[in-house]
Amino acid sequence: MIAGLVVTLLAAVFYNVGVLVEKSALTALPALRARAPVALFRTLFGRPLWLLGFVLMLLGLACQVTGMALLPITVAQPMLAVGPAIVVAGSALVLKERVSRADRRALVVIGCSLVMLGLSYDPREEPVAQADHPLAVTLVAALSGAVAVLVFAAAGRTGGGVVYGVAVGLLNGVGGLLGKACAAVLARTGRHAPAALAATPYPYLSCAFAVLMLGALQIGLQRSQASVLVPAQVVVGNAHVMVSGTLIFGEPLPADPVRLGLRWTALVVSLGVLALRQRATAAPAAPPGAAVVPARSALPMRRRPQGRHRRVT
Template sequence: MTGLVVALLAAVVYTVGLTVEQRALHGSESISVNRPLHLARVLLGNPRWVLGCVFAALGSVGLIVSLGLAPVSVVQPAFAAGVACGLLVMTLVLGERITRGEYVALGLMPVALGLLGLSTADGGETGTTADTPLLVGVSVATVVACVAVVAFVGGRGRYVSAAAMGAAAGLAQGSAGLQGKGLGGLLSDHGLWNAVLPALLSPFPYLYALGWAVGIVLFQTSLQRSRASITAPVSNVVGNVFMVVAGTLLFGESLPDDPVLLALRVGGFALTLVVVVLVRGNAASAEADTSRKRAASLPRG
């Protein structure tokens, strides 16, 4: 249960970061993955975006800690559910409208978290080590595939929607999450200070940086095209599915043996995926609405 609580607290901090990033981006110049230097200048030259990024990074550190305390099939869905729920709450607080489906998603999130929490009644087994070469191969292949597909589609002159780019960002960030799971395992096995050297000698922090960098470029581009309550759930749920499936297999974690607890775990995980179905139908209109707001707010030259 400790891992679940830490994951939820990390989600709160991460949500604050995303909200600050979103509001900073909606008042900035347009960015594109096809202009990486311009993208870096716009992002790093925006103090509000940098502040939001710091909060998001702190939330990610909390997620790494929680992954060393509980199974990935509990922590990752809880984190994703917390972020999605938090973003919808922030949307309401900021006075923006959300759809009926998003209200339903908001109501489903506490249920999903409750099911996940109940499924840990038997303690469960938390995997802390994985087959490193296999983990590296899966992670690198995923990141390369995300970049290649987006570049190929965009290079042929086709428009890549915010939701599609958010999904690609989710896969890249999911690969980073696998490295976070590895780092969390080192923290759990060795303690904070004793884990520093093994972590630096492992591929985890470097592959984490690679997946995070690719994911954030794709995600920030999608975030500017639509509001966070549309793009973030798509990104989080896609990354959620990838990380839970790959992480459970790579780290040798077993699901609950008790049929009731297994049903609770699967049910809680499934409910976090429902968010995509509920918000995807409104993605196009939200993206168009965001574009109109940005066009009206940017200075005319």
């Protein structure tokens, strides 16, 4: 139990520190475009600082798969919600992005949900699934990928960090689902895992979705604040993995009413982070047809034309 919790927290730390390093590298890069994927990845992989962030993200994903092999989905995945706390703090310290009151409230919410998750887990009552379901996982991955592409296209028109976060979160959720399937194969086959994984669609789907997620994440980070995009990404990805993963893999929830209440409360509380971020970033829209009147102090002062003085004779 302790090993699974530690590895999962390390996954959140590595992944989100990698996001911050990549965001720092992206500030010095030209505009990235999804319609030019070769130029996009050529630009990214030619920057040492960005490569460092990429390696940290890979370490985070490896720790995530390991954590899912040791913990049930409803424990491992919500613990990744510590990521927004790392990103918000790092964005303020390193990237000099403004931390709003909603950001601070979100940190409190995340801390409370992590405590409740730890208290709700009993490894004796919640065995980790060891059966994978290739058809169901592939179907969910295909549907989620299609929705993510549509949301990303909408984000390109609106430029909203939350919308980019939803698109990346859907892709990240598919990655988590595939990671859980790989973890089930690893737990079941042991030392024969490489050959067993090669016979499944999971490694190939993981590579395809990793490329999509990586490109979408870099474009979203360049066009919006990391402290806005990442919380939305984490919450949407967590919700996706917990709902679809619980239905597919059938891992039981706690039988004890107190633990079950803590688990559900933690899940609901972690989803509340997205609502806080949306309210913090939503700008009040002007009514249609309303004219924007600048403040009096912003108007340029016009000098009154001096008229000709009439000569008095």
